Structure formats: structure tokens, C-alpha cells
Amino acid sequence: DGGITQSPKYLFRKEGQNVTLSCEQNLNHDAMYWYRQDPGQGLRLIYYSQIVNDFQKGDIAEGYSVSREKKESFPLTVTSAQKNPTAFYLCASKTGASPGELFFGEGSRLTVL
Amino acid sequence: GESVGLHLPTLSVQEGDNSIINCAYSNSASDYFIWYKQESGKGPQFIIDIRSNMDKRQGQRVTVLLNKTVKHLSLQIAATQPGDSAVYFCAENNNAGNMLTFGGGTRLMVKP
Numbered sequence: 001d002g003g004i005t006q007s008p009k010y011l012f013r014k015e016g017q018n019v020t021l022s023c024e025q026n027l028n029h030d031a032m033y034w035y036r037q038d039p040g041q042g043l044r045l046i047y048y049s050q051i052v053n054d055f056q057k058g059d060i061a062e063g064y065s066v067s068r069e070k071k072e073s074f075p076l077t078v079t080s081a082q083k084n085p086t087a088f089y090l091c092a093s094k095t096g097a098s099p100g101e102l103f104f105g106e107g108s109r110l111t112v113l
Numbered sequence: 114g115e116s117v118g119l120h121l122p123t124l125s126v127q128e129g130d131n132s133i134i135n136c137a138y139s140n141s142a143s144d145y146f147i148w149y150k151q152e153s154g155k156g157p158q159f160i161i162d163i164r165s166n167m168d169k170r171q172g173q174r175v176t177v178l179l180n181k182t183v184k185h186l187s188l189q190i191a192a193t194q195p196g197d198s199a200v201y202f203c204a205e206n207n208n209a210g211n212m213l214t215f216g217g218g219t220r221l222m223v224k225p
Contacts, residue, residue, distance in 0.1 A: 041121075041217065043202070
């Protein structure tokens with residue numbers, strides 16, 4: 001079935017470590033997005049990519065990095081510079097046509113110990 | 114804008130009643146709106162969408178109403194069921210950037 005796969009679902013990290021969250025989609029979508037969600041709050045945009053080898057900062061990009069070397073993949077690295085990384089991270093994708101529905105993965109929960 | 118506080122607005126309804134979830138959006142130039150449902154620990158799921166040239170759209174048991182004059186969006190769920198319990202988010206399309214901006218969400222609790 002077509003969809004978006006995020007891994008790992010749960011991740012624990014010690015302070016000072018970088019971690020990378022995986023996001024893969026087989027929907028042939030051009031655009032991919034990373035959102036952060038804190039308890040009881042909405043979704044905040046971290047980074048997005050409209051096309052391979054190009055990406056843009058969202059509202060809260062500090063302390064995060066991404067790459068888009070392949071259309072199917074948009075990994076997110078949470079660096080040690082992110083001061084409060086414990087959160088639920090959601091990856092999404094959509095076709096290049098605007099506007100349109102975002103398709104979401106099941107999320108990755110990162111906890112910093 | 115960013116949500117503040119840790120407490121989502123909550124709507125509690127009796128099973129079988131109709132639910133109405135409201136959302137105020139910010140950008141008068143937004144041309145597309147979506148409602149998502151998010152169950153605990155899962156990713157948001159698409160419910161229904163509407164373009165700005167419409168004021169009403171119906172799906173299966175759900176209706177979205179758009180009032181551009183007051184920048185208000187509502188989701189109506191008919192005959193609410195326990196499986197409808199979730200957090201509901203509205204989102205508007207940022208006309209300039211092909212991105213969705215999400216509202217803070219409303220928690221729907223269905224009492225059996």
C-alpha cells in the first residue's frame with residue numbers, strides 16, 4: 001500500500017547527541033514536510049522540501065537539519081543545538097499541485113533523557 | 114500563530130448527538146481549508162476539505178461550513194460515535210507558500 005513510513009516510532013536520546021528520524025514515502029509526492037507537535041498543541045513547521053535537492057526552513061528550524069537527496073526520502077536530524085527536543089515529530093507529503101491534502105506518517109516520539 | 118498553554122479546548126458530547134467544532138483562521142487570502150482528525154499517538158488523518166469558492170461541503174456524516182466574511186470554519190459531525198473521539202485540527206492553505214497552517218486543535222470526547 002502507498003503511504004508514508006516514519007521510523008523509529010519511539011526514540012530516546014541523551015543530551016548532547018544528534019539523532020536522525022527517517023521519513024520515506026512511496027506516493028510519488030514532490031513535496032515533503034516535517035512538523036513538531038508538543039502535548040496539547042498544534043503542529044509547527046520545521047522544514048519542508050518542494051523538490052529533490054531543495055528545502056526551506058519553516059517556523060522553528062533552529063536546531064534541526066534535513067536533506068532531500070531522493071524524492072522518496074526526507075530525513076530529519078535533531079541536533080544537540082535544539083534546546084528542547086522532546087516532542088512528537090510528524091512527517092507529511094503532498095503532490096506538487098497547490099493546494100492539496102497533506103498525507104501524514106504515524107509520527108516519531110523523541111524523548112531526551 | 115502558535116498555540117499557547119497545554120490545554121486544548123474540549124467538546125464533550127453524548128453518543129448519537131451532533132457535534133460542531135469551530136475554527137477561526139487568520140489569512141483572508143487563504144484559498145483552501147482542511148479538517149484533520151488525530152487519535153492519540155497517531156498521525157493526523159484527512160476528514161474533509163473545502164475551497165474558498167464554496168461555503169459548504171458534505172461528506173459521510175461530516176459537513177464543513179466556511180464563512181469568509183468572519184474567517185470562520187466549522188466541522189459538523191452527525192450522530193457522533195465513540196470512534197469520533199480525537200483531536201480535530203483545521204488548517205488553511207498559505208496561498209503564497211503552498212503550505213498548510215494548522216490551528217491549535219479541539220479535543221472531542223464522546224460519552225457513551
